[in-house]
Amino acid sequence: MAKLEQAIDNHAANLDEETREAVRLASKAKTEKRVNALWTDFDDPNALRKLASQVRQHALDNLPDYLEQAEAAFQKNGVQVHWAEDGDQANAIVLDIMRRRGASKVVKSKSMVSEETELVPFLEKHGMEAVETDLGEYVVQIDGDHPSHIVTPIIHKNRRQVGRSFEREGLGEYTEDPLELTRMARRHLRQKYLDADVGMTGANFVVAESGRIVLVTNEGNARFSMAATKTHIAMVGIEKIIPREQDVPLFLSLLGRSATGQPLTVYTQFIGGPKSASQEEGPEEMHLIFLDNGRSDILASNCKEILRCIRCGACMNVCPVYRQTSGHAYRSVYPGPVGAVLSPLLNKAGFPDLADLPKASSLCGACQEVCPVDIPIPDLLLRLRNKGKQEHAPKTSINTPGLSFWALAATQPAAWKTGLKLGHAMNVVPHALLDVNPSAKSWRSTRELPPFRGGDFRSWLKAHEKKGGAS
Amino acid sequence: MIQPTAKGKRIKFMMTCLCDAFYADVAQASYEVLEHLGCEIEVPAGQTCCGQPALNSGEWESARKVVRHTVKTFGGEEPVVIPSGSCAAMTRHGAILGFESEPDLDEVEGLARRSWELCEYIVQGLGIDSWPGRFDGKVALHRSCHTRGTKVYESAVTLLSSIEGLELVEVGELEQCCGFGGTFSVSFPYVSKKMGQLKVEHLTEKRPNYVASLDMACMLHFGGMMDRQGVKTPRLHVSQILKKALENR
Amino acid sequence: MNARDRILSKVRAATDPLPEKTALPDLDVVASIGSRTMPDAGDANAVCATFEEEWTKVGGILVNDESELIELLKSLDAGKGYADPALALESLKGAFEVDDIFDREQVDTYSFSITRATGAVGETGTIILTDGDTPNRLSALAPWIHVAVLSRENIEATLGAAIPTFGSDPSVVLVTGPSKTADIEGILIEGVHGPGVQICLLV
Ligand code: SF4
Numbered sequence: 035m036a037k038l039e040q041a042i043d044n045h046a047a048n049l050d051e052e053t054r055e056a057v058r059l060a061s062k063a064k065t066e067k068r069v070n071a072l073w074t075d076f077d078d079p080n081a082l083r084k085l086a087s088q089v090r091q092h093a094l095d096n097l098p099d100y101l102e103q104a105e106a107a108f109q110k111n112g113v114q115v116h117w118a119e120d121g122d123q124a125n126a127i128v129l130d131i132m133r134r135r136g137a138s139k140v141v142k143s144k145s146m147v148s149e150e151t152e153l154v155p156f157l158e159k160h161g162m163e164a165v166e167t168d169l170g171e172y173v174v175q176i177d178g179d180h181p182s183h184i185v186t187p188i189i190h191k192n193r194r195q196v197g198r199s200f201e202r203e204g205l206g207e208y209t210e211d212p213l214e215l216t217r218m219a220r221r222h223l224r225q226k227y228l229d230a231d232v233g234m235t236g237a238n239f240v241v242a243e244s245g246r247i248v249l250v251t252n253e254g255n256a257r258f259s260m261a262a263t264k265t266h267i268a269m270v271g272i273e274k275i276i277p278r279e280q281d282v283p284l285f286l287s288l289l290g291r292s293a294t295g296q297p298l299t300v301y302t303q304f305i306g307g308p309k310s311a312s313q314e315e316g317p318e319e320m321h322l323i324f325l326d327n328g329r330s331d332i333l334a335s336n337c338k339e340i341l342r343c344i345r346c347g348a349c350m351n352v353c354p355v356y357r358q359t360s361g362h363a364y365r366s367v368y369p370g371p372v373g374a375v376l377s378p379l380l381n382k383a384g385f386p387d388l389a390d391l392p393k394a395s396s397l398c399g400a401c402q403e404v405c406p407v408d409i410p411i412p413d414l415l416l417r418l419r420n421k422g423k424q425e426h427a428p429k430t431s432i433n434t435p436g437l438s439f440w441a442l443a444a445t446q447p448a449a450w451k452t453g454l455k456l457g458h459a460m461n462v463v464p465h466a467l468l469d470v471n472p473s474a475k476s477w478r479s480t481r482e483l484p485p486f487r488g489g490d491f492r493s494w495l496k497a498h499e500k501k502g503g504a505s
Numbered sequence: 506m507i508q509p510t511a512k513g514k515r516i517k518f519m520m521t522c523l524c525d526a527f528y529a530d531v532a533q534a535s536y537e538v539l540e541h542l543g544c545e546i547e548v549p550a551g552q553t554c555c556g557q558p559a560l561n562s563g564e565w566e567s568a569r570k571v572v573r574h575t576v577k578t579f580g581g582e583e584p585v586v587i588p589s590g591s592c593a594a595m596t597r598h599g600a601i602l603g604f605e606s607e608p609d610l611d612e613v614e615g616l617a618r619r620s621w622e623l624c625e626y627i628v629q630g631l632g633i634d635s636w637p638g639r640f641d642g643k644v645a646l647h648r649s650c651h652t653r654g655t656k657v658y659e660s661a662v663t664l665l666s667s668i669e670g671l672e673l674v675e676v677g678e679l680e681q682c683c684g685f686g687g688t689f690s691v692s693f694p695y696v697s698k699k700m701g702q703l704k705v706e707h708l709t710e711k712r713p714n715y716v717a718s719l720d721m722a723c724m725l726h727f728g729g730m731m732d733r734q735g736v737k738t739p740r741l742h743v744s745q746i747l748k749k750a751l752e753n754r
Numbered sequence: 755m756n757a758r759d760r761i762l763s764k765v766r767a768a769t770d771p772l773p774e775k776t777a778l779p780d781l782d783v784v785a786s787i788g789s790r791t792m793p794d795a796g797d798a799n800a801v802c803a804t805f806e807e808e809w810t811k812v813g814g815i816l817v818n819d820e821s822e823l824i825e826l827l828k829s830l831d832a833g834k835g836y837a838d839p840a841l842a843l844e845s846l847k848g849a850f851e852v853d854d855i856f857d858r859e860q861v862d863t864y865s866f867s868i869t870r871a872t873g874a875v876g877e878t879g880t881i882i883l884t885d886g887d888t889p890n891r892l893s894a895l896a897p898w899i900h901v902a903v904l905s906r907e908n909i910e911a912t913l914g915a916a917i918p919t920f921g922s923d924p925s926v927v928l929v930t931g932p933s934k935t936a937d938i939e940g941i942l943i944e945g946v947h948g949p950g951v952q953i954c955l956l957v
Contacts (some may be wrong), residue, residue, distance in 0.1 A: 037597070040692060040693060041693065042693065042696070043692075043693040043696055044695075044696045046695050046696050046699070049791055049843055056939070058694040060939075060940045062678070063940060064940075065680075074790070075789040075790050075791065075921045076787075076789055076790070077911070084896060085779055085783065085784065085787070088776055088778075088779050089775070089778065091776040092775070092776040092777060092779075095769055095771075095772055095775035095776050096769065096775060097765050097768075098762055098765045098769060101765065102762070102764060107881075111922075111924065117757040117758035117761050118703040118757060119757050119760060119761060121817065123757060123843040164890065167947065169935050169937040169938070169946060170935075170937035173937075179772070181889075186936070186937060186940070187937070188937055188938070189940075191938075192939060193938050196938055199685075200875065212938040212939065212941045212943055213943050215938060216935060216938070216943040216945070216946055217884060217945075219735040219946070220945070220946060220947060223947065224861075224862070224896075224947070227947075228858065228861065230767075252933070252934050252935060252936075252946075253933055253934065253935050253946035253948070254895060254933040254946060254947040254948025254949075255946070255947045255948050257891075257895055257947075257948060258895060258896075258929060258947045258948070260891070260925065261891035261892045261895050261896075262858075270923075272761065277778060278507075278781065278784075279917050280784060280785055280914055280917060281784055282913075282917070283785070283913040283914045283917075284784050284787050284789070286913065287787065292888070294936070296930075297789065297791070297808075297877075297878050297930075298878040298880060298913075298928065298930045299930070300812075300929065300930050300931050300932070300934055300948075301927060301928070301929060301930075301933070301948065302880075302927075302928040302930070303925065303926065303927050303928070304920060304925075304926040304927075304928075305924065305925055305926075306922070306923075306924050307924035308924060308926075309885060309891070309924060309925065310923065310924055312885075312886075312887040312888060312889070313888075313889070313891060313925075314889055314891075315858065315889045315890050315891040315892045316885070316925065320924075323719060324761070326761045326764070330761060330764035330765050331764075331767055331768075333765060333768040333769065334767065334768035338768075352680065354681050354682050354684065354696075354700045354703075355693070355700075358695075358696045358699045358700065359696060361581035373715050384791055386951040393689075393692060393693075394693060394696075395686070395689065396650070396682045396684060396685060396686025396687075396689045396690075396697070396700070397650075397686055397687075397689070398650035398681075398682030398686065399650055399653045399654075400650070400653075400680050400681070400682065402653075403653055403654075403680065415601055416560065416561065416563070416599075416602060417602075418563075419561070419562065419563030420563045420564075420565045421563075421760055422563055423562075423564055423565070430563055431562075432692060433691060433692035433693075433694075434562055434688045434691075434692045435691075436560045436564075437558055437562055437564050437567055437689065438564065438567050440558065440559070440567075441556075441559050441564070441568070441570055441571050442524075443553070444553040444554045444556070444570075444571045444574065445553070445570045445571055445573075445574040447550065447551035447552070447553060448579075449524055449882060450553045451550075454525060454526065457856070463889045474691075476690075476691040476694045477690065477691050477693060477694075477729075479692070479698075480697075480701070480729075480730060480733060481690075481701070481726060481729030481732070481733055482729045482732035482733050483725075483729060484527045484528070484725065484728070484729070485527070486526060486527060487527055487528070487529045488525065488526050489525070489528070490529030491520055491524060491525060491529035491532040491533055491536075492525070492550070494529060494533055495533075495536070495548055497789065498536075503540065
């Protein structure tokens, strides 16, 4: 078998310096903003995180009841509710709605689930025009690229690259002024909204009690998608449930501050149904698609806590590995710590293909410390590493020395001490550190090892005790 | 993370495998600090390692064997004092994760409730909040990652900042990891190196006279990088500072 | 079984065996999470003062009467505008060309629009727009300058206090400052798809 490469580490090593620094500094800035926003505004943000975590876990533990409650509430509000077991079903539902409505053009606001189902390429294949309207997502779309962050999709691009893309697409003459670039997008997308038949969104929260979705954007694109079009389709993961409308302020407080350091995102919409009768503009029909796509399996697994995620991106902003690798290294829709757990579990191709993701962590725990719903990400990474070992996924063990021999020594004090005494360090102390190849080579490429002093403390102690202890 | 409750000065000392193999002087300093406090110390000879390397590698079967050995070796009621935030986190949290569906989970939790990191034991366990003696110099203290969710780091800050002559300097991006992560350092060598470089920059930015750590694992990594880069700032485990202060009374 | 039933039965199979389920925190606990900017709900003046302060902080502009608004619009070089006819802004109509029907075919010819705000939130500096009080969704969104006319009595202390006022409106939009993005190199730009200038006229 060909030697497996450590894809994420290689990706990082091959990243150009400019991109790496851009990603690291932007992530660092967002981390600082988050800390400022939370600690300036609250005495104990950690109490909020625990509370939010409890509400979300409660919703997940009782998900079937809440899903049924939500379905009934939406229907009462005149919303047509659909269910999709996987991405293909969800995409087919969208296509079907569009055909029935005689629609051919859709404007889309940013939604991670539709990235999961690869909705845009699917619709394009079926002759529909689908346009991403979030500025970052639009750039990603015209470049045939992928988002590298769940909140700031083009964190890996600079203004010059955006300028060249806009020039290429005929939005205007080349400029690298972010203000002018934003104006170009405004003009161009404005017409797209007005021409579109369907507005497609995700949802940040689904309120079971009231049958409303809650959607936040800073740009106003979701709002526009629901003002200019005649049909609104929202595709949401089944885990997005919040029980009560009065729970929403807690989550909005945490989401805005964790994601961008804002007390509240600029546009926060509570949408429950088609436009009211007196309203001149807006959707006559609203459809809600509940997407499973692996979530019910995760719910049954020992990683179910990851479903609490509210997609704020704080864990990737703080993650030292993400800061060095950027999002594409994770080869999936969800990068960073949340992605290292979620992506291998959602991966259509199967867990083994992304089994290296849970390894891309020093288990430092910074992610859990910032997570607004207190997801024990390091624990989940450990469980997935164990899963990888148990299922013999080769990518779980790339460049990782086996520890069974070490474990044998570590359970037999005699062998352990002999090893220490004889200086057979390589057989006793963690192979990870000393194994001749490739670990030691890898270690020594950038670091020195301290001198081996196996058993010295034990010898000192013996002499010390003979002397009668403290002098 | 289970918070320890076992109290008293009759203790068991877990030297940690890294000190057993590399850092005898750190184990010795910790021992002498505990002796100074009047502790009656037992050092179980059968001790090996807390089992963390295997747990972190996903080899939970192996990890459980080592944890069982550790639980047996450290049996009893006394506090177990450990000069490492990381090994303490393993006995208090990691081990429990690995035993969630095992019949002997209780025993593992028992050890968890007795496990203290050294500084935390002194400050939270014994209620001591100032340290005698003198230690001259500016110290940059690394906040090792596995002290999150505990009072270990703040206990160390309490002790160090009470020492006459010692000035703690600010360390930037305290929440960032040094890049060790056990086998991570060799299986993701590039990312680990970049993280280590940043950590060395932050630790030495304010030109301290010493760099200090609560964990020799972190120090093994960023210290090894400092040596390779020729950064000469001396490095000490917190216990070594406490001991030196005692010598200057 | 259809997709719905298969999904729900899988979800049930996942949650039914749970030995215990996480309790839902009490509403008063969840609702008690006010930030440091939360005003005293019983003090209407404080609520209004907080709104004014926070609204300005998030980049909103505040005016206190129609003539002040006219001056501001003039200084912004405003041309043709739209105003919700229910507002009856007579002196404004003397100063600018103001339509009382928003024509989507001419969406880019409106430099400003004036619509009613249903309410506001003091704590966060947020105005609330609803379907019921906005005859035309596009009108409050498309022009570069949007003016929301807000009655002081309708300002609530917190979002939690405002939620019961949403009623059964199908589209409640909370607006906290001008439309913005930081997608390009993290640089903050105001006025992406929505208004670049967001004004609140307090009455
Ligand atoms: S895992 Fe937590 S920190 Fe990461 S995106 Fe989700 S909610 Fe945010």
